[in-house]
Amino acid sequence: MTDWLTPAEWQAVRLSVKVSLWAVAASLPLGVLVAYALARWRFPGHGLLNGLVHLPLVLPPVVTGYLLLLTFGRRGTVGQFLDQWFGITFAFRWTGAALAAAIMAFPLMVRAIRLAIEAVDPKLEQAASTLGASRVWVFLTVTLPLILPGILAGMVLAFAKAMGEFGATITFVSNIPGQTQTLPSAIYAFLQVPGGEGAAARLVMIAIVIAMAALFLSEWIARAVARRIGGG
Amino acid sequence: MLSLAIRHRFAGFTLDAAFDAPAGLTALFGQSGSGKTTIINAVAGLMRPDQGRIEAGGLVLSDSTTGRFLPPHRRSLGYVFQEARLFPHLTVRQNLLYGRWFARGRQGAEMARIVEMLGIGPLLLRRPGALSGGERQRVALGRAILSNPRILLMDEPLAALDEARKAEILPYLERLRDETGLPILYVSHSPAEVARLATTVVLIDAGRVTAAGPAGAILSDPATAPLLGLREAGAIISARVEAQEGDGLTRLGTAAGPVWLPQVDAAPGTALRLRILAQDVMLARTRPEGISALNVLAVTIRDLTPIGDSGMLVRLEAGGEALLARITRRSATALGLAPGQSLYAVLKAVSVAPGSVGIGSVS
Known part of the structure; x- marks a missing residue:
């Protein structure tokens, strides 16, 4: 595989997968919590939270990237704090x-x-509580197993989206090979130089394959889970 | 023992109910929307009443004066819902063990015995999606019992089932009532179910308790007849199998006298409950002769209650048991009926179910 891709291309693929996996894994707990809060709790600021979560979907990615730079950049308030106290x-x-x-x-x-x-x-959750399960246990033993297909679908979608993220990423962390040059950034960079079309085409193929594989995987999981729950 | 006194205000409706549910099966009977389910949900902790106090087996579940309100999972009550509410991602066995796992540390009913009692052994490895309605409800019963509850709550557990499935579950409910000794609070709007299962009856009408007491007394009270529906009004009395006679009849002993029924499959000594509908009782001034009816009881009139345009409900007493007869007002006048009079009651039909009317009368 390494002779099929140049080291630079290979590096971009590996970085993209790593970035996307981390992005999905790190945001999953918060994602489940926010989804649960939006679905089940009624509280002041419900609409605001919902809007905030959806904002990146409708804002131009450049704007999101710029806001990230202002907040999490070296001079950003949050960025400075995290750097000084946690070294992040x-x-x-x-x-x-x-x-x-x-x-x-x-x-x-x-x-x-x-x-x-x-x-x-x-x-069903009520029934579980009458059987002695506290709220946490109800969630772990009833809600969570039942929403597992949805969580997996959400993870696959988020992974695919993370693999393709370009605008916010390049605005926030630029396009440094080996550091921040993800698959889309690499494709963009190759297209900027004469003779880079070949490399770009290979990366495009890889992007398509990864996306298709993710979709098939999520379909297969959903079907397997449905069979398990519905069948005898 | 469950003691309850609660008040709760809804839009356009106020629930204000107080009653005690002793050991045995206490039926909360009333029309849809009368507040029965609200009461049972308050006991379960799924709903918090504005005011009042609920106590079960010495444990205060909620008390508005002290602000105490135990969440459902700390009440140790088994709740059987109208729809079985089995967990679809777990097998029958896992469903059965669900409540038991949280009840660990407390000695509970034995799994094998409950599985055998409910006849669900062959289903253990299946998932709820592959069960029939009746099977699901039996599993739900088992799951509730195995959580080792203080009290069993049942909210119309048969309402979603067809007649055949109901007939399949009823014997299990009777065994549960008679064998586990768990107090059961049972919500129903079916007079037939109440007559067959209840040892105590609490009548609910528009959010209020209109009558409460032993099933025999409440069901034979003329005042409750309009609530039950005239066709369903009638008495239930305790009986005991005395002998299987040669011609295929079974002789039953009751406090009111012997009753013969076609072949009741039960050993001598078995306690039974007889339901005698008011419309199936004929009255005669003298002991009828030359009549095909086998079951004639000597009775005394307690009171007479006019009902509808032309009817009369006659409450009768026989050896301490209450009976109810529905006749026409014209007949009542023609016979010159008055309280205290001695008469003969001819039973045209008697339905029989296992178990006794009052837990106290089982020796």
């Missing part, structure tokens, strides 16, 4: 690319999980 730096690092990807993919993840939670009959 986002600006111009792969971690920043993961943050940008996570934020851009968050609405898709939350939507999928929220739909799954709304499809769970609260009567």
Whole structure:
């Protein structure tokens, strides 16, 4: 495989997968919590939270990237704080690319999980509570297993979105080979130089294959879960 | 023992109910929308009443004066819902063990015995999606019992089932009532179910308790007849199998006298409950002769209650048991019926179910 792709191309693919996996894994707990809150709780600011979560979906990605730069950049308030106290730096690092990807993919993840939670009959959760399960146990033993297909679907969607994220990433962490040059950034970079079409085409193929594989995987999981729940 | 006194205001409707549910099966009977389900949900902790106090087996579940309100999972009550509400992602066995797992540390009913009692052994490895309605409801019963509850709550557990499935579940409910000794609070709007299962009856009308007491007394009270529906009004009395006679009849002993029924499959000594509808009782001034009816009881009139345009409900007493007869007002006048009079009651039909009317009368 390494002789099929140049080291630079290979590096971009590996970085993209790493960034996307981290983006999905790190945002999943928050995604489930926010989806649960939006689906089941009524509280002041419900609409505001919903709007905030969906904002990256409708804002120009450049705007999101710029806002990230202002907030999490070296001079940004949050960025400075995290750097000084925890040694976590986002600006111009792969971690920043993961943050940008996570934020851009968050609405898709939350939507999928929220739909799954709304499809769970609260009567089942009530039944579990009368059988002695506290709220946490109800969630772990009833709600969570029932929304697992939705969570997996949300994760796959978010992964695919993170793999393709371009605008916010390049604005926030630039396009540094080996550091922040993800698959889309690499394709863009190859298209900027004469003779780069070949490399770009190979990366495009890989992007398509990864996206298709993700979709098939999510379909297969959903069907397997449905069979398990519906069947005898 | 469950003691309850609650008040709750809804838009355009106020629930104000107080009653005690002793051991045995206490039926909450009333029309749809009368507040029965609200009461049972308040007991379960799924709904918090504005005011009042609920106590079960010495444990205060909620008390508005102290602000105490135990969440459902800390009440140890088994709740059987109208729809079985089994967990679709778990097998029957896992469903059965669900409540038991949270009840760990407390000694509970034995799994094998409950599975055998409910006849669900062959289903253990299946998932709820592959069960019939009746099977699901039996599993739901087992799941509730195995959570080792203080009290069983049932909200119309048969309402979603057809007649055949109901007939399949009823014997299990009777066994549950008679064998586990768990107090059961049972919501129903079916007079037939109440007459067959209840040991205590609480009548609910428009959010209020209109009558409460032993099933025999409440069901034979003329005042409750309009609530039950005239066709369903009638008495239930305790009986005991005395002998299987040669001609295919079974002799039953009751406090009111012997009753013969076609072949009741039960050993001598078995306690039974007889339901005698008011419309199936004929009255005669003298002991009828030359009549095909086998079951004639000597009775005394307690009171007479006019009902409808032309009817008369006659409450009768026989050896301490209450009976109810529905006749026409014209007949009542023609016979010159008055309280205290001795008469003969001819039973045209008697339906029989296992179990006794009052837990107290089982020796």
